[in-house]
Amino acid sequence: MKKNCLVIGDLNIDLIFSSLERKPVFGSEILSKEWFLDIGGSGGIFSAVLSKLGINTCIVSKIGSDYLGDFLVKKLKVLKVNTDFVIIDEKRNTGITVNLSYPKDKYQISSLDILISLREGEINIRGIDNLDHVHFSSYFMMSGLHNKYLEVISNIRSQFKSVTFSLDTNDDPNNIWDGGLIDVINSMDILFLNENEALNITGMSNTKNALEKLASYLEVVIIKLGKKGYMAKIPEGYYTEKSLDVNFRDSTGAGDNFDAGFIYGFLSGLSDEISLKIANLCGAKSVEYLGGVGNEKKFIELKESVKELLN
Numbered sequence: 629m630k631k632n633c634l635v636i637g638d639l640n641i642d643l644i645f646s647s648l649e650r651k652p653v654f655g656s657e658i659l660s661k662e663w664f665l666d667i668g669g670s671g672g673i674f675s676a677v678l679s680k681l682g683i684n685t686c687i688v689s690k691i692g693s694d695y696l697g698d699f700l701v702k703k704l705k706v707l708k709v710n711t712d713f714v715i716i717d718e719k720r721n722t723g724i725t726v727n728l729s730y731p732k733d734k735y736q737i738s739s740l741d742i743l744i745s746l747r748e749g750e751i752n753i754r755g756i757d758n759l760d761h762v763h764f765s766s767y768f769m770m771s772g773l774h775n776k777y778l779e780v781i782s783n784i785r786s787q788f789k790s791v792t793f794s795l796d797t798n799d800d801p802n803n804i805w806d807g808g809l810i811d812v813i814n815s816m817d818i819l820f821l822n823e824n825e826a827l828n829i830t831g832m833s834n835t836k837n838a839l840e841k842l843a844s845y846l847e848v849v850i851i852k853l854g855k856k857g858y859m860a861k862i863p864e865g866y867y868t869e870k871s872l873d874v875n876f877r878d879s880t881g882a883g884d885n886f887d888a889g890f891i892y893g894f895l896s897g898l899s900d901e902i903s904l905k906i907a908n909l910c911g912a913k914s915v916e917y918l919g920g921v922g923n924e925k926k927f928i929e930l931k932e933s934v935k936e937l938l939n
């Protein structure tokens with residue numbers, strides 16, 4: 629039977645400019661050879677990819693009653709993500725991030741007040757009968773939920789006894805790296821971070837030490853290292869793997885594709901080691917395409933590669 633995953637977190641528009649001539653300079657215009665409008669937000673991208681990999685996925689987030697909100701719902705529905713629990717805020721605009729994408733990194737400009745405004749009282753998941761897993765995205769961004777995560781987790785646990793939890797904090801736009809995070813991490817089964825996030829959260833100067841410290845809180849900790857791959861601590865030990873050698877186009881959402889790949893493996897009953905390999909594959913496939921979600925061709929190739937890996 630298909631597994632069910634609930635995603636609670638950020639959902640917004642991503643407008644991506646790539647193949648840029650140079651970096652922005654105040655007072656001048658730069659040209660981009662390509663642009664792409666896609667589902668964005670770590671939660672939005674994660675939901676779309678997980679659903680395409682074959683997990684029943686449903687997302688709780690907040691969008692405006694506007695053209696961009698309609699675009700997100702329409703596109704998520706095409707990807708078979710359940711949007712019944714997405715909250716429509718009549719007073720605010722749908723969140724948007726403009727990405728200037730370069731081979732090594734990106735500039736991002738975001739307007740995401742609508743996501744910050746999401747409160748625990750607005751989360752209403754009545755109607756969900758079966759839930760195997762809950763994924764929280766962009767902990768720091770979703771500051772309206774701070775101090776309430778533990779309540780949300782305990783409410784879900786009381787309804788669905790064997791449910792598991794994962795978290796990807798993503799960046800802290802305020803550079804504070806706190807907000808009761810350690811208590812939340814303690815309630816998780818799986819934690820995804822990138823290198824910068826792991827160092828800032830633990831206060832360590834070395835990634836291996838950061839991994840070890842984080843592993844004292846929960847069983848599975850994965851630190852994504854961009855082009856360098858990942859390092860992870862799972863119950864069987866430490867694992868590290870380089871990234872796959874692919875034709876780079878755009879890094880938007882690579883981390884969320886990686887997370888979705890791992891959770892797909894985890895919910896499919898595969899070992900953590902194999903799930904990590906699927907994750908690495910998903911991250912690599914993501915950078916070959918514009919946008920975090922990308923297009924149908926990406927998913928055809930991705931599913932083919934996952935099939936090959938499992939054979």
Ligand SMILES: Nc1ncnc2c1ncn2[C@@H]1O[C@H](COP(=O)(O)OP(=O)(O)OP(=O)(O)O)[C@@H](O)[C@H]1O
Nearest residue numbers: 822852853854855857871881882883884908911912
């Ligand atoms: N240039 C690349 N080539 C191949 N694979 C890559 C490349 N960049 C990233 N990946 C894959 O994607 C994974 C996640 O990327 P990254 O470390 O950038 O995560 P992140 O910082 O969480 O990303 P995001 O910006 O989506 O939050 C890596 O661990 C790797 O598997």
Ligand SMILES: [Mg+2]
Nearest residue numbers: 798822883884
């Ligand atoms: Mg990330």
